[in-house]
Amino acid sequence: MSKEYKAFIFDLDGVITDTAGFHFLAWKRLAEEEGITFTRKDNEQLRGVSRRKSLDLILKNREVSEDSIEEMMARKNRYYQDYIDTITPEDVLPGAKEILDDLKNKGYKLAVGSASKNAKPAIENLNITDMFETISDGFSVKNTKPAPDLFIHTAEKMGVEPVSCAVFEDAEAGIEAALAAGMTAIGIGPEERVGEAHYRYDQVKDVNLSEILSEK
Numbered sequence: 129m130s131k132e133y134k135a136f137i138f139d140l141d142g143v144i145t146d147t148a149g150f151h152f153l154a155w156k157r158l159a160e161e162e163g164i165t166f167t168r169k170d171n172e173q174l175r176g177v178s179r180r181k182s183l184d185l186i187l188k189n190r191e192v193s194e195d196s197i198e199e200m201m202a203r204k205n206r207y208y209q210d211y212i213d214t215i216t217p218e219d220v221l222p223g224a225k226e227i228l229d230d231l232k233n234k235g236y237k238l239a240v241g242s243a244s245k246n247a248k249p250a251i252e253n254l255n256i257t258d259m260f261e262t263i264s265d266g267f268s269v270k271n272t273k274p275a276p277d278l279f280i281h282t283a284e285k286m287g288v289e290p291v292s293c294a295v296f297e298d299a300e301a302g303i304e305a306a307l308a309a310g311m312t313a314i315g316i317g318p319e320e321r322v323g324e325a326h327y328r329y330d331q332v333k334d335v336n337l338s339e340i341l342s343e344k
């Protein structure tokens with residue numbers, strides 16, 4: 129691939145920190161209260177997916193009123209926020225801080241592009257807010273991943289062309305969104321999940337920045 133990067137966009141959950149476990153516990157508690165079985169395997173489907181779409185996937189074809197849906201989303205979020213409150217700087221995933229520091233020192237712009245409406249408090253608790261030019265979250269755009277809107281919005285806020293951006297993502301929906309935005313996609317996770325990305329590493333600590341930056 130031949131390109132000159134100007135900015136790097138980081139997904140939050142699964143890339144900078146692992147809040148997927150907290151989402152799982154919060155959805156599991158809600159599902160159990162509603163008499164629905166919910167396993168870690170079911171939770172994999174929800175990676176990078178918005179709160180509303182996640183609930184639709186959990187409820188499957190159950191008939192539920194719009195008011196009940198709103199109430200359940202609020203209840204799940206209360207459970208999730210209790211976990212978010214426990215996040216500390218120790219919860220940055222191994223290797224993530226090093227990548228952020230390295231790219232920042234090299235002069236690239238950095239941003240967060242997360243589907244989560246809780247991204248800002250989580251990043252505050254990780255104590256890395258100052259690293260980012262901009263933080264786009266679940267409030268930033270209407271169409272969530274896999275639509276490219278969130279990443280396009282993030283590039284616009286940084287004043288950078290999408291083609292000069294690369295996105296770190298752990299979700300299939302996020303890789304799809306990055307590719308649809310015309311950005312370089314760097315997948316974190318197994319082939320079957322993020323195999324469509326331009327680069328793929330099993331974990332954040334395996335990311336080889338020289339490989340990505342040298343292919344200009």
Ligand code: B16
Nearest residue numbers: 140141176177179242243244245246
């Ligand atoms: P909230 P990301 C995503 O974050 C999570 O991966 C996904 O599981 C969650 O449902 C979504 O945020 C919405 O989160 O309920 O906090 O608004 O991976 O895009 O950083």
Ligand code: MG
Nearest residue numbers: 139141142176
């Ligand atoms: Mg993610």
